[in-house]
Amino acid sequence: MTSTSDKTMIEKRFYETLINSEDAGHPVQVLGEMYAKEQKKEMAELSSIRFAQGEIYFHCRDYETAIFKWENILDEKMMWAKKNSGDAYYELGLLAAAEEIYKSIDSENPSLLTEASLQLFSLYIEENRMENATAVIKQIMEVNPDYPNAAEIARTFFEEQQDWGNAVELAAKEGIRSESVHWFELLTSYIDRGITGGGAPEYYSNVLFSLYHLDLNRFEQMAVALWNTYKETDSYFAWLHTINSLFMNVETDSPHIWRELSRCYEEAYLELISGKYLVKEIQGMIPAVLAQWLKVADKKHELAAAAAVLSWNERFAETMEAITIQDAEFKIMNAAEAEDGFEERIQLFQAVAEWAASHGLDVDRRLEWFVSQLADLNERKLLIAGSEQSGKTSVIHSVLQEQILGEAATGAVMVKDGDVFGVREISETEVREREEFLQEEMPIIRGHRETCLEVQLASDFLHRNKLAFIDTPGLIGSSAKNELFSYIHAADGLLFVLDATAPFTDTECEALLQVQKQAPNLPIHFLLNKMDALYSGTEVQKLAEETTVRVRQYFPNARVFPFSAARRSTEQLGDFSQFLNTVFVSRDRKSSRTDQLLYFIRAIVSELFQRRIDAENNLTNLIEWNEQVSTKLNGAIHQVEDLEKEKAKSIKAGFAESKEEVKYDITSKIPEILRGCTELVKEDSDFRNIHVELNKEMNERIQDYVRGTALPKLYRSLQNWIEASSDEFKHSQQFLWDMAEGFNNLFGEQRITLDCDFKVLDDWRRDADRMTNGIHMEEMNILLRHTPSQLLLKGAGKLLGVLPQNNSMLYNSYKKFLENEDYQEQAISFTTKFLRQFEMFEKAIERDVAMFFRNPAQELERTLQQSGEKITEGKAALHEMNINPESYKDPLTLFEVRLRQFEWMNVQ
Known part of the structure; x- marks a missing residue:
């Protein structure tokens, strides 16, 4: 606040203190x-007069x-005069x-300093020097926050500049300082508008603490606004810590009803345990959240908060x-009695399914179907059960007036009213339409024990009574393994069919007591079938009463x-409808289905x-398993490699044996053939050219031998070798x-074949034909070489052959030469050339054997690679899974x- 004298100086009305009202004339x-x-x-x-004149x-x-x-x-008004000069x-x-003068003012008078600063503030705004203006107005609020209108001036300036950080800070500080709800309301409006800049939640601790002791309603409004601001942000946990810490330091026994904060705490708890966070991330936060929720919970949320505390403490002992x-x-x-919570259970199921x-x-489709x-509240699900002798199926057919159920049963069938006939089969892994079932081809054959059939057909009885029948296989004994026990939590009631000729046996009673134990809230009533076996109404009534008395001992x-x-009458159906x-x-x-939902969600x-x-x-x-398979595959690969080497060696040796045999034959036979040419030399031969004739004849005889004898023998030998x-290949x-x-027995499927390439044998047969047919043999130079003995004979023949008397000598010389010549060199030379292509073939045998085994080898390698x-x-x-098991386990734990x-x- 400013004094009267300061106000006079600020408004420049000091001159009024010097002039009397009686003074006539203008003040000047x-x-x-x-x-x-x-x-x-x-x-x-x-000085005073000069100041007033100014x-x-x-x-x-x-x-x-x-x-x-x-x-x-020069007197005490000097600084005011200086400030006025600046104005x-x-x-x-x-x-x-003006700026220089305002900044030079030095006084202990806060009003003077504030007025100078305000003028400086206006000057900076006019010059568009907003940073300077901001610094000045913040300084004013720091030094003299009570100065009239200073806070409002600052608020207006910050809002016009959209400087929300300073606007929020101003509202927070002024709220705490002045304890004025105006500033708290302003701050709440900033928060609601989302213009607080996302500062750290701890910043608001003192603000909330002050407002808590000032006005609980406005405190709740601001706390909820902040909650909504920080929700789904990285600062959410920090906010929860802030609000929890605040409630730990204040008394919460006031009669105030925290409706909105109670709702916020519930939403926070559900968000934390929704499966989005790991237990280690929230375990330190949850106890405080639950403790504070329990403190502020209104009547609507009190039961949920208490139950949340106890359920958390059960799972995480010693944390509460x-x-x-x-x-x-x-x-x-x-x-008070809890609301049904049906929608919340459905939401929990959806959360589990979405997480999965x-x-x-994949969630078990049967449980999902249950x-x-x-969730379908439009119709009641009536479970119909009974022993195999009760005639249960006949009862259903009588009511529906349709023959749809087979007598042999291992699985359950749900029959529902619908405009279009259809059958769906629900198994663990899928829900599929059973299109092979047509209404005109009834009865339906039930599915397996692990499946359920859902039949939809037009039924006046089901439609009028808003019913669906669940028919289970006939009860055998009292064991809980019976199909009946899989469906008791999916039904709104159980209608147990009794055989009038032997009603309510001990086995039936024991089975139903087990049902009651597992589903204590399931209504159980009875249908006494086969009453047509009795002859009079009196007997019917008596048996019904006796059965009722016996049944009610247990139920x-x-x-x-x-x-x-057997009696299909409208009257009976009407009575039955009324009974149901x-x-x-x-x-x-x-309400009753709420607990049933929990059963299946837990399952x-x-x-x-x-x-x-x-x-x-x-x-x-x-x-x-794959490691064992890999070991076996490695062993198999080595076996194939060894087998390939063994067969290559064996087959190559067999070929070599055939080749060596023909080599020996030819090498041995050629000298014999050549010596046999001695008979061609006569005393009257033309010894001048006999060596040419002999050479030609020798080559022809060799080729005749090879074509006529050696090659056929070789061909037969090769064929035997191929066979x-x-x-061996087979x-x-x-x-x-x-x-x-x-x-494949190990794999459980036909994964590998290991077929070899038998085309190799066809290639060998073709090559054998080629090598032994149409072979070209070059003519050898047997007697036309330039050896000393051959040169001597040829020279003598040319020189002496012109004289007939020399023929006898030349004849003896040629004959002796031909008979004594070794011919091994010629034989080896011929054989070497002749067998050249066979030797090339021999070198390729290992490659061909490898080709035979190539497919099995590759398939084993490929299978080994796949296994690896x-x-x-x-x-x-x-x-x-092992390094991060909590990512799977924790959400389920929280569910x-x-x-x-x-x-x-x-x-x-």
């Missing part, structure tokens, strides 16, 4: 006369004169001079304080309806837990087929905590 004239009079005094005091001149817009007057003020310069537009647990137990026992889908897991049937609320499946509507309709369907969660265990075991087993090789192929069969890849993939998946919360809510 009055002050001028006063100045003249005072000047005449020996000790003249002119004010008058300022008001008259004579700023230069005002400045002149204020420059000579005059400001009005003259000399802003730099004892006093919180005691408070929760007290509230559980004294809470996001992890590539939930979908419970006090049960009623018995006499029925005859009397004994089953009174039950609140939505789904348990199944998903087991799937994790199964998945890990399956991966471990798969890795071990022998074929036998044995090898059979061995590999046996190997493939062993592996599966090992690698399996180990990687197992490693991922179980939520389930347990619902169960606690049903305790009272």
